[in-house]
Amino acid sequence: MIEPILADDEFAGRVCIVTGAARGIGAAIAENLGRRGGIVVVADVRLDGAEERAGILTEKGVRAEAMRVDVSDADDVARLVDEVGERCGTPNVLVNNAGIVTVAPSDELPVEEWRRQVDVMLSGTFLMTQAVARPMLRAGRGAVVNLSSIGGFAGHPGRSAYNAAKAGISCLTQVLGVEWAARGIRVNAVAPAVTRTEMLEHVLRTLEGATKRGEYAARTPMGRVAEPEEIAECVAFLASDRARFVTGTTLLIDGGWMLGAGLRGGEPA
Amino acid sequence: MSSYVVTGGTDALVDELAAFLRRPVLRAPSGALEAWIHLVPRGGDETQSLSAAVTAADDALPRGQGAAFIAVVPVFGVIEEPHDEPAELAAGAARSFARARIERWSDEGRRFNVVAYGALDTNAIPGLRSREVLAARTPMHRLASVSELADAIDFLASSSASYVTGSVLDLDGGWAAYSWFYPARDL
Numbered sequence: 001m002i003e004p005i006l007a008d009d010e011f012a013g014r015v016c017i018v019t020g021a022a023r024g025i026g027a028a029i030a031e032n033l034g035r036r037g038g039i040v041v042v043a044d045v046r047l048d049g050a051e052e053r054a055g056i057l058t059e060k061g062v063r064a065e066a067m068r069v070d071v072s073d074a075d076d077v078a079r080l081v082d083e084v085g086e087r088c089g090t091p092n093v094l095v096n097n098a099g100i101v102t103v104a105p106s107d108e109l110p111v112e113e114w115r116r117q118v119d120v121m122l123s124g125t126f127l128m129t130q131a132v133a134r135p136m137l138r139a140g141r142g143a144v145v146n147l148s149s150i151g152g153f154a155g156h157p158g159r160s161a162y163n164a165a166k167a168g169i170s171c172l173t174q175v176l177g178v179e180w181a182a183r184g185i186r187v188n189a190v191a192p193a194v195t196r197t198e199m200l201e202h203v204l205r206t207l208e209g210a211t212k213r214g215e216y217a218a219r220t221p222m223g224r225v226a227e228p229e230e231i232a233e234c235v236a237f238l239a240s241d242r243a244r245f246v247t248g249t250t251l252l253i254d255g256g257w258m259l260g261a262g263l264r265g266g267e268p269a
Numbered sequence: 270m271s272s273y274v275v276t277g278g279t280d281a282l283v284d285e286l287a288a289f290l291r292r293p294v295l296r297a298p299s300g301a302l303e304a305w306i307h308l309v310p311r312g313g314d315e316t317q318s319l320s321a322a323v324t325a326a327d328d329a330l331p332r333g334q335g336a337a338f339i340a341v342v343p344v345f346g347v348i349e350e351p352h353d354e355p356a357e358l359a360a361g362a363a364r365s366f367a368r369a370r371i372e373r374w375s376d377e378g379r380r381f382n383v384v385a386y387g388a389l390d391t392n393a394i395p396g397l398r399s400r401e402v403l404a405a406r407t408p409m410h411r412l413a414s415v416s417e418l419a420d421a422i423d424f425l426a427s428s429s430a431s432y433v434t435g436s437v438l439d440l441d442g443g444w445a446a447y448s449w450f451y452p453a454r455d456l
Binding site for chain 1: 413435
C-alpha cells in the first residue's frame with residue numbers, strides 16, 4: 001500500500017472540534033488531526049477525561065484545548081461553540097464522535113435508555129452540527145464528519161437504540177450534505193465495524209458475556225477488529241481538502257463485515 | 270518502482286489520471302504492483318471488461334500486503350444513452366464482484382473497493398453528460414477535476430484505508446445523496 005496521501009501539516013491552523021475525544025476512536029481522531037497541525041478541541045461530557053487527553057496531546061506537541069460538553073443539551077452546545085470561538089477561533093472541522101451503547105433485549109429496554117442513546121448520538125450530532133455550521137456558513141467553508149456504524153445498516157440483536165440512532169446519523173449526513181453543498185460545508189460519515197476500544201470492553205462485559213471477544217474478529221472477513229487509528233485515518237481524509245468533492249456520503253470501514261456472508265466464526269450447531 | 274495497473278477506460282482518461290496518481294501507470298501488470306484500477310465505461314462491453322480485469326488481478330495483485338483492486342464507476346445518471354445501461358450494469362457488477370470475492374481476498378490480504386464518480390470535468394469518458402447538466406444536478410454545483418478523482422483512488426490504495434474493503438467511496442459532490450428536484454437546490 002502507498003503511504004497516506006494527507007500532508008503532515010494538512011490541518012495546520014485549522015480548528016478541529018472532536019466530541020467524545022477523551023477515549024477510544026475520538027481520542028485517536030483528536031491525535032490524528034492534531035499531529036497534522038490542527039488546533040484540537042478535545043470535547044467530552046467529562047471534563048477530567050478531556051483534560052487528561054488534552055494533556056497527553058500537549059505533551060506530544062499538539063495544541064489541544066479541553067472543553068466540557070453534553071452534546072444532547074442545546075444550551076450546553078451553544079456555550080461550547082461560543083467558548084471555541086473565544087479560545088480558538090472559527091471552527092473548520094467538526095467530528096461528531098460522542099457515542100454510548102446499552103445492549104439489552106429490546107422488549108426490556110428502559111425508555112430512558114432508549115432516549116439517552118438517541119439523544120446523545122442522533123440529536124447530539126444534529127445539535128452540534130447545527131451550532132457549528134453557523135460560523136462555518138459565515139466563513140463559507142467547513143467539514144463535518146459523523147460517526148455512523150455498520151449498525152446503521154443492518155440488524156444486530158439487542159441494539160435497537162444504538163443502531164436506529166446510527167441509521168439516523170447516516171440519513172442526517174445525506175440531508176445536511178446536500179443542503180449545504182453549495183455553501184462550502186461538506187458533511188460526511190464513516191461507518192466503522194467493531195473497533196478495539198473501551199466501548200468494546202463494555203459490550204463484552206454486558207449480558208453475562210453474550211458476545212465473546214473472539215467472535216467479532218472471526219466474523220470479519222479481514223479476521224480482526226479495527227484499530228482506532230484506522231478509523232481516524234479515514235475521518236482525517238474526509239475532513240481534509242483531499243476529499244473536497246465528497247459530501248453526503250457514508251464510508252464503510254469494516255474489514256468487509258457488511259459484504260461477508262456471515263457464516264464464519266460461529267460454533268456449528 | 271512500484272506501479273498501478275489501470276485497465277478499462279479510454280486512453281485519454283488514463284493519460285489524464287496518470288498525471289495525478291501517485292504511482293506510475295501501466296496498462297498491464299509488470300513488476301511490483303500497488304493497486305489494480307479499472308475504469309468504467311470505456312465504450313464497449315463494460316461488464317465483460319470488468320470481469321476480465323478482476324480475473325487478471327486475481328493472478329497479478331500481490332497477496333498479504335493490503336493491495337487493492339479499485340473499480341472506478343459512474344454514479345447512476347451521469348452517463349447518457351447508449352452508454353448508460355452497460356455502465357450501470359458494470360457498476361452493479363463491481364459491487365457484486367466485491368461481495369463475491371470479499372472473503373477469499375480478505376484471507377489473501379487483498380482489498381476490493383469502488384469509487385463512484387459523479388460530475389467529472391473531462392471529455393474522455395464515453396457518454397458523460399454535458400458539463401452544464403452535470404453541474405446543475407450536482408448539489409455542489411460544480412464538476413470534479415480529474416485530480417480529485419486521483420486523490421480518491423490514491424486514498425483507497427493507501428495505508429490510510431487499511432481496514433477499508435468492500436466499500437464504496439462516493440466522489441460526486443452530493444449527487445448520490447441528493448434525491449430532490451432538478452436542478453439541484455438547497456431547500
